[in-house]
Amino acid sequence: MPRYFSEEHEWIEVDGDSATIGITDYAQGQLGDIVFVEVPAAGATVAKGKEAAVVESVKAASDVYAPVSGTVIEGNAALEDDPALVNTAPEGDGWFFKLTIADKGELDGLMDEVKYKAFVASL
Amino acid sequence: MNAPNTSGWKPGTPDAPTGESGIVTVTGNRGLMLEEPLIFEIGGADTCGVDLPEPSGGADRLGGLARSEPFGLPGLSEPETVRHYTRLSRQNYAIDCGIFPLGSCTMKHNPRLNEKVARMPGFGDLHPLQPESTVQGALAVIDELAHWLLALTGMHSVAMSPKAGAHGELCGILCIRAALEARGDARSVILVPESAHGTNPATAAFAGYQVENIPATPEGRVDLAALKARLGSDVAAVMITNPNTCGLFEREMKAISDAVHAAGALVYCDGANFNAIVGRVRPGDLGIDAMHINLHKTFSTPHGGGGPGSGPVVLSEALAPFAPLPFVRKVAGGFELIEEEDGVAAAPHSFGRMAAFNGQMGMFTRALAYILSHGADGLRQVSGDAVLGANYILRSLQDVLDAPFGKTGPCMHEALFSDRGFAEGVATLDLAKALIDEGFHPMTMYFPLVVHGAMLVEPTECESKASLDQFIMALRSIAERARAGDESLHQAPQLAPRRRLDETRAARQPVLAYEVGG
Numbered sequence: 001m002p003r004y005f006s007e008e009h010e011w012i013e014v015d016g017d018s019a020t021i022g023i024t025d026y027a028q029g030q031l032g033d034i035v036f037v038e039v040p041a042a043g044a045t046v047a048k049g050k051e052a053a054v055v056e057s058v059k060a061a062s063d064v065y066a067p068v069s070g071t072v073i074e075g076n077a078a079l080e081d082d083p084a085l086v087n088t089a090p091e092g093d094g095w096f097f098k099l100t101i102a103d104k105g106e107l108d109g110l111m112d113e114v115k116y117k118a119f120v121a122s123l
Numbered sequence: 124m125n126a127p128n129t130s131g132w133k134p135g136t137p138d139a140p141t142g143e144s145g146i147v148t149v150t151g152n153r154g155l156m157l158e159e160p161l162i163f164e165i166g167g168a169d170t171c172g173v174d175l176p177e178p179s180g181g182a183d184r185l186g187g188l189a190r191s192e193p194f195g196l197p198g199l200s201e202p203e204t205v206r207h208y209t210r211l212s213r214q215n216y217a218i219d220c221g222i223f224p225l226g227s228c229t230m231k232h233n234p235r236l237n238e239k240v241a242r243m244p245g246f247g248d249l250h251p252l253q254p255e256s257t258v259q260g261a262l263a264v265i266d267e268l269a270h271w272l273l274a275l276t277g278m279h280s281v282a283m284s285p286k287a288g289a290h291g292e293l294c295g296i297l298c299i300r301a302a303l304e305a306r307g308d309a310r311s312v313i314l315v316p317e318s319a320h321g322t323n324p325a326t327a328a329f330a331g332y333q334v335e336n337i338p339a340t341p342e343g344r345v346d347l348a349a350l351k352a353r354l355g356s357d358v359a360a361v362m363i364t365n366p367n368t369c370g371l372f373e374r375e376m377k378a379i380s381d382a383v384h385a386a387g388a389l390v391y392c393d394g395a396n397f398n399a400i401v402g403r404v405r406p407g408d409l410g411i412d413a414m415h416i417n418l419h420k421t422f423s424t425p426h427g428g429g430g431p432g433s434g435p436v437v438l439s440e441a442l443a444p445f446a447p448l449p450f451v452r453k454v455a456g457g458f459e460l461i462e463e464e465d466g467v468a469a470a471p472h473s474f475g476r477m478a479a480f481n482g483q484m485g486m487f488t489r490a491l492a493y494i495l496s497h498g499a500d501g502l503r504q505v506s507g508d509a510v511l512g513a514n515y516i517l518r519s520l521q522d523v524l525d526a527p528f529g530k531t532g533p534c535m536h537e538a539l540f541s542d543r544g545f546a547e548g549v550a551t552l553d554l555a556k557a558l559i560d561e562g563f564h565p566m567t568m569y570f571p572l573v574v575h576g577a578m579l580v581e582p583t584e585c586e587s588k589a590s591l592d593q594f595i596m597a598l599r600s601i602a603e604r605a606r607a608g609d610e611s612l613h614q615a616p617q618l619a620p621r622r623r624l625d626e627t628r629a630a631r632q633p634v635l636a637y638e639v640g641g
Contacts, residue, residue: 035630058626059569083631 004107005116006067011091014107018073022095023055023064023086026120031057034086039075039097046070046099048106053096055086068106070099156620159210163637166197172204214620216564218425222586222594226537226567226579227320227368229398229420236496237423237489246488251480255459261484262458265451268491269435272416275502277407278437282446284482288395291415291434292326292362294447294477298413298438299360299389300330301445301474308387310359316345317573318367320393332359339573343369343528343539347378354386364393365409366400368571369528370513370537370579380410389413389442397421398583399510399536402503412439418483422490433486444472449481508584509536512591516580519595523602527574536583542576546608551576554605556623559616561597 003013009027013020028034036056046052046066053064053075075097079085085094101107111119151158183189199207217223223230241247245260255262269281282298285291296313303310313327316337324334337353338346345363361383365373373379380390392406392414398421406414418433419425438446448470449462461469463476497505510533517538521529525543528534542551555565555578567579580598582591604612616623 033627033630035627056630058630060572 003113004067004110005113005119006065006110007119008065008067010064010067012067012107012110014101014104017104018098018100019068019070020095020098021052021067023090024116024120025090028087028090028094031055031062032059033057034083037076037079037083037086037096039077039079040072042072042074044072046072064096066099067110068099068104069102071102073098073100156213157210158620159207159214161637162197162199162207165203165207166199168193168198170198170200170203172199172201221563222582222590223425223564224566224580224582224594225564226370226539226581227395227570228425228567229395229417229536229581229583230425231398231420231423231583232585233424233489234493234496237492240492241485241488243488246484249484251484256457259457262451262460264487264491265481265484266453266458268487268494269451271491271494272435272437275401275405276414276416276437277405278411278414279407279440280438280443280446282436282438283450283487284447284476284478284480285415285434285436286478286483287419287432288393288415288417288434289322289326290432290477291417291436292322292391292393293330294434294436295391295413295415295438295442296326296330296332296360296362297447297474297477298436298442298445299391301472302389302442303359305445305472310357310388312358314350314353314358314361316350316361316363316367318343318345318369318371318373318571319362319364320368320395321570323362323364323391323393327360327362337361339369342531343367343371343573344373345375345379347375347382350379351382354382354388356387358383358386358388360389360391360412362391362393364396365406366396366535368396368579369573370534370539370581371528372400372404372535376409376411384410394437395420396536399506401506402499403506406437407439412442413437418486418490422493424486424489424493431483431486433483433490435482445474446470447475447477448473449476451481505584506536509582510534512582512584512586513538513580515588515591516582516595519591520599520602523599523606524578537579537581539571539574540578540580541574542578542605545576545605549605549608549612551578553612553615554578554601556615557601557604557612558597560618561601563594563597 001013001015003011005011005024009024011022011024034055034057038054040046040052046069048067048069049065051063052066055062055064076095078093079096088094218230218232246264249258249261265283269283272281273279282294285294300309311333312335313332314335314337315324315327317339327334335353337350340346344367350361361379363373363376363379365376367373383390389412390410392411394406394414394416397416401421413436415434415436418435419431449460450470451458452461460481494502513536514533517526517529517534520526520538520540524540526539527541527543528539545554551568555568558565567581568577570577570579582594586594601612614623
């Protein structure tokens with residue numbers, strides 16, 4: 001399944017019309033120990049580039065932006081009890097939410113893994 | 124999460140040799156620094172600090188509802204109680220112990236004269252429900268302080284009742300919302316630059332607005348072009364901190380205000396950093412519509428150094444009619460308080476009440492004592508000395524600590540450093556903890572967010588050159604260790620009453636209750 005990345009350090013894995021979204025390993029490394037995550041509820045609509053979730057570490061609280069617009073299918077309930085999943089498996093079990101993509105054309109502006117790695121290296 | 128502490132685990136209980144000597148004592152005490160348990164662990168039901176006679180005079184009126192089970196409060200004699208809190212206080216650090224370089228906090232000395240004045244019976248023994256005729260002196264203090272605040276800021280009016288900085292922000296934003304709604308132009312967005320205080324976006328969101336960021340320039344100031352590009356009919360206000368959290372004065376403030384006003388929006392200024400410009404810059408001249416003043420920063424009595432917060436908000440003429448109740452008004456022969464019961468006629472556009480009673484009276488007396496004892500020339504010297512002290516730190520350390528905005532000119536009241544140049548694996552947190560071993564309270568860390576591993580140092584005007592030199596010497600030594608990759612920094616603090624606390628565990632699994640026998 002294709003995986004894309006945003007400049008805000010979110011990843012999105014596309015599966016047909018739906019997608020799973022989380023933050024990248026680089027992002028969790030910058031944030032440090034994650035102590036709280038707030039994910040959107042099923043049914044919520046999110047807009048590309050707007051806040052969709054909140055992540056809080058011992059250093060800072062940050063917004064997580066939706067890389068594409070859509071309707072939330074599920075927030076990752078496991079993060080409520082175990083926010084550390086974002087540190088240990090940011091691009092796996094530490095996913096934030098799944099959504100139905102409103103417009104797959106919005107994926108065009110995102111980076112693939114090679115481009116994202118180059119982007120991170122440039123920071 | 125509110126799990127009782129059944130594990131017996133205590134934060135950072137020393138498990139390593141106590142300091143360089145490696146001596147471990149049987150008591151846990153270290154010399155005359157005494158280890159102190161929780162009060163629940165030392166108090167018992169069989170001890171009581173007071174000796175009251177059994178009640179007499181007939182039956183109680185509790186109707187059989189008198190408590191039959193023990194309270195569970197710890198019983199201690201008076202000397203035991205005094206010792207408990209005195210021992211705890213000796214593990215603390217306060218502005219009365221030494222420099223408190225928390226950036227963005229203005230932790231200045233609280234002159235003892237303030238305390239003397241605040242405790243005068245005519246102020247200290249007042250009750251907020253006393254008849255107006257018996258509190259004329261207190262109302263005169265509020266009125267006199269208000270006049271000073273207006274003179275120093277060049278603004279039209281001031282709302283005295285907000286209880287702290289963020290409360291003042293909310294007051295200002297509610298005034299802005301009321302003013303916009305009064306002209307039938309409710310708007311939805313508040314713009315907040317990256318260099319603003321963290322409470323600003325929280326205030327805007329709390330007041331029901333969408334928050335959008337405005338980027339900073341590479342020089343650490345508001346990007347005026349980006350701001351202008353975003354302004355539009357949906358923008359209610361811009362919340363800007365000046366001097367900003369990079370310790371820099373927003374030189375284009377007047378242009379920013381003009382652009383914001385041209386777009387029909389209003390300008391809120393976070394005045395928490397007013398200490399840097401007091402007596403030199405009047406926010407009213409910069410086109411600001413509302414600004415809170417942290418009496419407890421700019422005019423002494425910081426956190427833990429005297430009293431609670433107090434955040435009066437100065438307002439432009441456009442916002443003045445919407446100020447909250449109550450307020451003091453001068454009338455023939457004295458002063459009166461305008462309250463809700465005075466009706467619509469007295470304050471037809473006020474957005475209402477934000478706090479019980481009239482504000483932080485104790486802070487008003489302290490702030491006025493501070494202002495009057497300094498005088499206008501003294502206040503001007505305060506800001507000059509505060510800026511001088513910060514620049515002395517900035518320039519004294521810029522060869523060992525990266526000062527991201529140090530090349531473009533002087534800073535204002537606080538010096539900002541980044542972690543650039545530290546050896547791999549050494550973080551700002553390590554450096555801050557090592558400062559504790561050297562006997563200093565650490566600076567503000569990881570704020571502002573626009574600077575990686577930020578360290579924000581605000582000495583205030585109260586530190587002598589000798590005090591600044593001592594702090595600089597300690598920080599220089601630690602910075603050199605950080606650059607060299609000294610592994611022992613990860614162990615700091617090694618000499619404090621508690622070792623490094625597990626902040627992650629404290630946030631993920633907070634233990635917020637003590638369970639008897641747990």
